[in-house]
Structures are given as C-alpha cells and as structure tokens.
Amino acid sequence: MSQTHRATLIGSISIVLWGALALFTRLTDGRIPAFQMMAMTFTIAFLLMSMRWLHQGHLGLHHLHQTPLAWIIGVGGYFGYHFCYFLAMSMAPAVDVSLIAYLWPLLIVLFASFLPGEKLKLQHVAGALLALIGCWLLINKEGAGFSSEYTSGYLLALACALIWSSYSVASRLVKAVPTDAVGWFCAATALLATMCHLALEQTVWPLNTLQWIGILGLGLGPVGIAFFTWDYGIKHGNLQLLGVLAYSTPLISVLLLLVVGEAQISWALFWACSAVVGGSALAGISRRKSTPKKIHS
DSSP states (O other): OOOHHHHHHHHHHHHHHHHHHHHHHHTTTTTSSSHHHHHHHHHHHHHHHHHHHHHHHHSSSSOOOOOOHHHHHHHHHHHHHHHHHHHHHHHHHHHHHHHHTHHHHHHHHHGGGGGTTTTOOOHHHHHHHHHHHHHHHHOOOOOOOGGGGGGGHHHHHHHHHHHHHHHHHHHGTTTTSSSSGGGHHHHHHHHHHHHHHHHOOOOOOOSSSHHHHHHHHHIIIIIIIIHHHHHHHHHHHHHHHHHHHGGHHHHHHHHHHHHSSOOOOHHHHHHHHHHHHHHHHHHOOOOOOOOOOOOOO
C-alpha cells in the first residue's frame, strides 16, 4: 500500500468518528453551553495527545515551535470553524445552517485543484455533487426553505464551510508540521473557547454518568482522534477523495442513531445513502494511464 493510500485510509477514520458526533451529543442531553462544551472536549483532545508524548518520554514542548503560518492555519481552522458554527446555530434554523456548512467537502474538492501537482478531475466534481445531493436529502427531511431574516446566520454558516475547507487545503502548505503539533493547536483552541465561555455563558456541569460519557466520547473521538487522523490524511493522502468521502458523515450519523433506536428507516435515507455511496465510488475511480505497447521487429 502506497503512502498516499495509507494516509487517505487514516484520514477516513475521521469521517467515521465525526459520524458519531450526533450520538455522543445526544448522551449529553444538550445541557452544556456550546463554548463550555468546546473547551472541555478540546482539553480532552490535548490530554489525549499528551498521553502519547508521555509514552514517548517527553512533554511535547518541542512541538510548540511551529511557524506562525502553521499556528494560524491550525488554531484558525479549529476555533474559527466552531466559533462561526455556534453563532450561526443561534441565528438561524439548525437544518439551514447544516445544509450551508456542509458545502465544505465540495469546496475541498474545488480548492485542492489549486495545489501544486493537483488538478481538478471531472469524476471528483461529479462525485462531490452527487454526494452533496445525498447529504441535502438526508439533512433537509422536511423541505424547509431559506428565509431572508436569517441572512446573518446563513453567512456565518457559509464562513464555516470556507474556513474548514481552507484549513484542510492550506494544511498541505505546512505538511512538514507533524500531527503531534495538533495537540497544541487543540490546547490553544480550548483556551480561546474558555475565554468565550466565561464572557458569554453560564457554566453548567453534567448531571450524571451518561452525560460525562458523552463528553468524554466527544473529546476522545470526534474532537480528539478525528482531528489527528484528519491532519495526517489531508497532508499526505488524496485530499479530493477525502473531501467527497466526508459527505458520508451525516449518513454514518443517521445509521448509528438507527442502531440505537433514535432514528427511523425512510425512503429519504435510502436515496441519500445511494447518492452518497455512488458519489464516493465515482470520485474514487482511478483512471489508469494506458501504457504503449512495444512493437517487436
């Protein structure tokens, strides 16, 4: 297996873990304020990476020394996305925000074509558009329309899509930065989230063990391991294919909720599944270059 294929496979782990986001969030009962949740989960992600450093026999301090560009891309991506997302959720309906914010996989496919050595292929665009249709079918179950009164929320949701896609593509510019440095980016994000929480929210602690499990699960999976594997995947793997595969996140989320009895099977789910899987398969098709045949004299 080539390094590119291996990195793409590792990056796809993030997509599966992000699919568990809704399930773990359900366990928390939605009681925890947004920025407090962000501070807690990113702190857990930092502690998770710290355990890796301790296992290696150091405190990871040498990973602090990164270029300003690496810090801007890393912290800007993590904190910027979540900051805009939470604000958008408070200003517009959740369904509308999700639909707009989930333009980021398509934008990754488009933006990646501007990177050195990359080019935009028809199968990537077609696969991304097909998967996008599936994603919209899945999220927009009630056919809700957009309203001008939520314009500010829509713009913030669009900012989410632009920030995360730009972060994912721009990370290629600092691919020499090791994934261990993401631990410090998470620490900085947790600190900024704590400041926002203290300024804007009232602290609410979990009431029972199940809620703590939900928070711990979020910090270890969708926030912790997922950001580490995504960092490695987008720096060394097939970025455009990862962008298309990312559309399976809401599908995985619904399937997990089905397993625990929190969702129901429907035709919308069937068609969404078909579109996402079909789009991902289309984008994953590799065109083999035909080798000229030798002419024997």
